[in-house]
Amino acid sequence: MASLKEALKKHFGFDSFRSKLQEDVVKAVLKGDRDVFVCMPTGAGKSLCYQLPAVMSKGITLVISPLIALIQDQVDHLRELNIPACSINSKLPAGERRLILTDLESESPRLKLLYITPEMVASPSFQPCLTGLLSRRLLSLLAVDEAHCVSQWGHDFRPDYLKLGKLRKRLKGVVCVALTATAPQKVQKDIEESLQLHAVLCYTTPVFRSNLYYDVIFREALEEPYAHLHAFVKEALAAGGGEEGCGIVYCRTRDNCETVAYQLTKLGVLSKAYHAGLKTADRSEVQSDWMQGKVLVIVATISFGMGVDKANVRFVAHWNLAKSLASYYQESGRAGRDGRPSSCRTYYSPRDKDQLLFLIRKEAGRKQAKRGAQKETDKSGITDFEAMVSFCTQESCRHATISKFFGNAPPSCSGACDFCRDPRKVRAQLEKASAGTRIAGAQSHAPPGAFGFDRDLYAGGRKGYGFERHDEEGEEGGSGDEDPLLRKKQFGNLFKKQMNLRKVCVCVDVVSLSVDLEYEVFKSSKSSNLYKAGVLKKVSEVKKGAAMTTATGRAEEEKEGGASDRTSSDSGVSMATGVDSSSSGSSSSHQPPGEQGGFTTAYQVYSLKRKRVGAGLRGSSDPFQTARELLQVSGRDAGGGGFYPDAPGEPAAAAAAAASSGETEVKDPVGGASRVGRAPSRKQQKMEEAAKNTRSISLYFGGGPETAGDVPTATGGPLGHPPEAEDPAESVVMDTAFVSDVVVIEDDEDEDDDDVMEVPGTGGWDRLRGSADPDEEKPLGASDQSRRVTFNPQVEESLLKVSDTPPTPATLKEVADVVVRCLDPFYKQGKFCTKELFKAFARHLSHLLAEGRSRGRGQVKAEAKALIRQFFGGVSRCKAEADWAFLRAPQGPTADRR
Numbered sequence: 001m002a003s004l005k006e007a008l009k010k011h012f013g014f015d016s017f018r019s020k021l022q023e024d025v026v027k028a029v030l031k032g033d034r035d036v037f038v039c040m041p042t043g044a045g046k047s048l049c050y051q052l053p054a055v056m057s058k059g060i061t062l063v064i065s066p067l068i069a070l071i072q073d074q075v076d077h078l079r080e081l082n083i084p085a086c087s088i089n090s091k092l093p094a095g096e097r098r099l100i101l102t103d104l105e106s107e108s109p110r111l112k113l114l115y116i117t118p119e120m121v122a123s124p125s126f127q128p129c130l131t132g133l134l135s136r137r138l139l140s141l142l143a144v145d146e147a148h149c150v151s152q153w154g155h156d157f158r159p160d161y162l163k164l165g166k167l168r169k170r171l172k173g174v175v176c177v178a179l180t181a182t183a184p185q186k187v188q189k190d191i192e193e194s195l196q197l198h199a200v201l202c203y204t205t206p207v208f209r210s211n212l213y214y215d216v217i218f219r220e221a222l223e224e225p226y227a228h229l230h231a232f233v234k235e236a237l238a239a240g241g242g243e244e245g246c247g248i249v250y251c252r253t254r255d256n257c258e259t260v261a262y263q264l265t266k267l268g269v270l271s272k273a274y275h276a277g278l279k280t281a282d283r284s285e286v287q288s289d290w291m292q293g294k295v296l297v298i299v300a301t302i303s304f305g306m307g308v309d310k311a312n313v314r315f316v317a318h319w320n321l322a323k324s325l326a327s328y329y330q331e332s333g334r335a336g337r338d339g340r341p342s343s344c345r346t347y348y349s350p351r352d353k354d355q356l357l358f359l360i361r362k363e364a365g366r367k368q369a370k371r372g373a374q375k376e377t378d379k380s381g382i383t384d385f386e387a388m389v390s391f392c393t394q395e396s397c398r399h400a401t402i403s404k405f406f407g408n409a410p411p412s413c414s415g416a417c418d419f420c421r422d423p424r425k426v427r428a429q430l431e432k433a434s435a436g437t438r439i440a441g442a443q444s445h446a447p448p449g450a451f452g453f454d455r456d457l458y459a460g461g462r463k464g465y466g467f468e469r470h471d472e473e474g475e476e477g478g479s480g481d482e483d484p485l486l487r488k489k490q491f492g493n494l495f496k497k498q499m500n501l502r503k504v505c506v507c508v509d510v511v512s513l514s515v516d517l518e519y520e521v522f523k524s525s526k527s528s529n530l531y532k533a534g535v536l537k538k539v540s541e542v543k544k545g546a547a548m549t550t551a552t553g554r555a556e557e558e559k560e561g562g563a564s565d566r567t568s569s570d571s572g573v574s575m576a577t578g579v580d581s582s583s584s585g586s587s588s589s590h591q592p593p594g595e596q597g598g599f600t601t602a603y604q605v606y607s608l609k610r611k612r613v614g615a616g617l618r619g620s621s622d623p624f625q626t627a628r629e630l631l632q633v634s635g636r637d638a639g640g641g642g643f644y645p646d647a648p649g650e651p652a653a654a655a656a657a658a659a660s661s662g663e664t665e666v667k668d669p670v671g672g673a674s675r676v677g678r679a680p681s682r683k684q685q686k687m688e689e690a691a692k693n694t695r696s697i698s699l700y701f702g703g704g705p706e707t708a709g710d711v712p713t714a715t716g717g718p719l720g721h722p723p724e725a726e727d728p729a730e731s732v733v734m735d736t737a738f739v740s741d742v743v744v745i746e747d748d749e750d751e752d753d754d755d756v757m758e759v760p761g762t763g764g765w766d767r768l769r770g771s772a773d774p775d776e777e778k779p780l781g782a783s784d785q786s787r788r789v790t791f792n793p794q795v796e797e798s799l800l801k802v803s804d805t806p807p808t809p810a811t812l813k814e815v816a817d818v819v820v821r822c823l824d825p826f827y828k829q830g831k832f833c834t835k836e837l838f839k840a841f842a843r844h845l846s847h848l849l850a851e852g853r854s855r856g857r858g859q860v861k862a863e864a865k866a867l868i869r870q871f872f873g874g875v876s877r878c879k880a881e882a883d884w885a886f887l888r889a890p891q892g893p894t895a896d897r898r
């Protein structure tokens, strides 16, 4: 078909199709009599499968894509090619949106491709446009990109994709092409059903890629894990035959990224960490350095990779397990896109497995509990993960395992995996690992579960250690929707178990003593603050009277050996010093962070309260808040050490001293060395970091369900309504975690975190957008009574007074939500010079309102508004942080009434 090739050349500049498959798909789509399902690996050129038909057809192609960031890339690319493409999304300025809609309403629109998110396409405001296009027969094609998001079996399920079924019904007669890079059989079936694909033609590339060499190494069996990784990196890069090459190491946590990058660099391969905890500019720089080959290795969480198309990736190593085999295939598949031999290695760790499984189970349990009934798909996370574990622990060809998972016939591996190359070696490794487990089990009597306790007991329980992709709940306080009694019981069990372990092994060591003490405090504490205070009190007592115990404890600990590589500052009373051994980052440590010979020491048990990155603590992914950290925070909270028991010479006291002098001791994440920095700047810096990609677990697992539910759907005029109210998936950028305790979860879904913060419409307050002067509390229209009420702090407070029961105190997160909602109109009105200032002010305000005394949500709202009014009473436009220096926290219910 000469004209097809001509069009390919004319519009895209390509001389030929990338593959026969690509050409076949284009032809099938152009023919237009059947729906098409395309499963091709990342980078195989799926986009062209609908883009070329789009430019060759009359009318418009509607492209559904899950992320604005991805959409933007595509649109930019097409525009560079002079192909009229655009996107309607929540970030689009109203003027541009209107221009697009005008074009779409015109007789013959110029536009060829319209990219849109599933949320937006289902929004009421888009419906007239859609109906118009349909009735004028101007819709030539529906393309659903990343179609696996439609499947609850898929690893990236997004409930909003389910809305596409309805859309599809409306678009009868319009050909649909669904595209994905990963679709195990059941996912493919789901896609076909959900999108109601008709007489579907399937085009799938076999998943087998002969240029990828897969192997698995048991990390815990290694003497020098980092040196091992380094050797692998060197070898993989060298295999490029002098050609420029680079690689990716995937880690689960930010800490791991930092540590691995540091270790590799130290060993001579320039590596940089990439994770959502970095500032956006830093992340871009890292990515760009890596893309340009200035940095050879990028050590990243899964937030890196989506949309990254680099040909010469010579290796992809997984330092931690991927959450499913499908994810693993996709992530490892970023290697060798140029077709040259490349390596994919997983550093398997049973502990890693237990921890991840624990969290996946927990999530499944939570989903189930929420729904009240079990759904088959609830287990999909577990089965997908089990497939990943089998991939690592089976004696079989790695390629064959992957192919089977995707429903392909076993490929001819021909030595492209460690098993096919040397099965005996694989067997030996497995045997060694299982022998190791047996020995460890016999020695410690520790059950093999995560953290050394029975994983089944806690399967539905609390979070584990060191996760950001699978840790905290979206709820404030870290308690999520769990039953606090259950949680307490679980804690109790854990401590009992841990103490029993200690009774077996050691007489009375200082660790168990600390555990006892901490447990006592824990049992008697009703809130995290009381717990914190209780711990401090105990520390003080211990310091006064237990010097002997401390000394003995040290000796015992050293005897135990488990803590022998700790720095002197972390020995002694663990509760008091509480240094997480994971931070010591010993390069030769065999054990994953936070574990010592089956013991979970008191300070390793996560605290009741989530770590406040914003409060100047290390912005790490570590969800534990160690006793030491609690103390440090308390020292600062108390205005510089006043709250901290003073015992010169003790590390804790040093921390307090540092805190009181305005300096913060920060444990080096890697080398274990301490550094001292100015507290305020560090705090500010961390707050900045915390403002980055933060995501709740629910978003990670399900994308927008909760979000979607929370966000009101637009009911206003079809086109004039502020778009952000309609696009819940995109409103994830309204992430008040930057204000409050930060739940840090890496998300592979949105690189777009630093875009404008968006606030879904919130009734009367939202209508402020129409106001020329948002700090004026005048009604915008005659009917706008509700806004007046919402604004009036007295009304809010009198409402509170009417109630007999005291309001439930708002959490910092809730306060932050309220504050951001209240402030957003001002930001939209340009009352802040920069977004950063807006964020910083929101943070400041939230802390002012959240700290000190308990407030109900209503009161918070009233006080927030009062403070905002007070602020803009004195400042017409916020230009610097100093502008709000005069604001003081309200002292009482009536303090800020004006």
Ligand SMILES: Nc1ncnc2c1ncn2[C@@H]1O[C@H](COP(=O)(O)OP(=O)(O)OP(=O)(O)O)[C@@H](O)[C@H]1O
Pocket (backbone or CB within 6 Å): 014, 015, 016, 017, 018, 019, 022, 040, 041, 042, 043, 044, 045, 046, 047, 048, 181, 307, 308, 309
């Ligand atoms: N026929 C072709 N000839 C040469 N290059 C092509 C051809 N078709 C596509 N490409 C290029 O291949 C690269 C990958 O294409 P594309 O982004 O569409 O891949 P994809 O399969 O959609 O990957 P992903 O799963 O990451 O979205 C792009 O740079 C694209 O321009």
Ligand SMILES: [Zn+2]
Pocket (backbone or CB within 6 Å): 396, 397, 398, 399, 400, 413, 414, 415, 416, 417, 418, 419, 420, 421
């Ligand atoms: Zn093989």
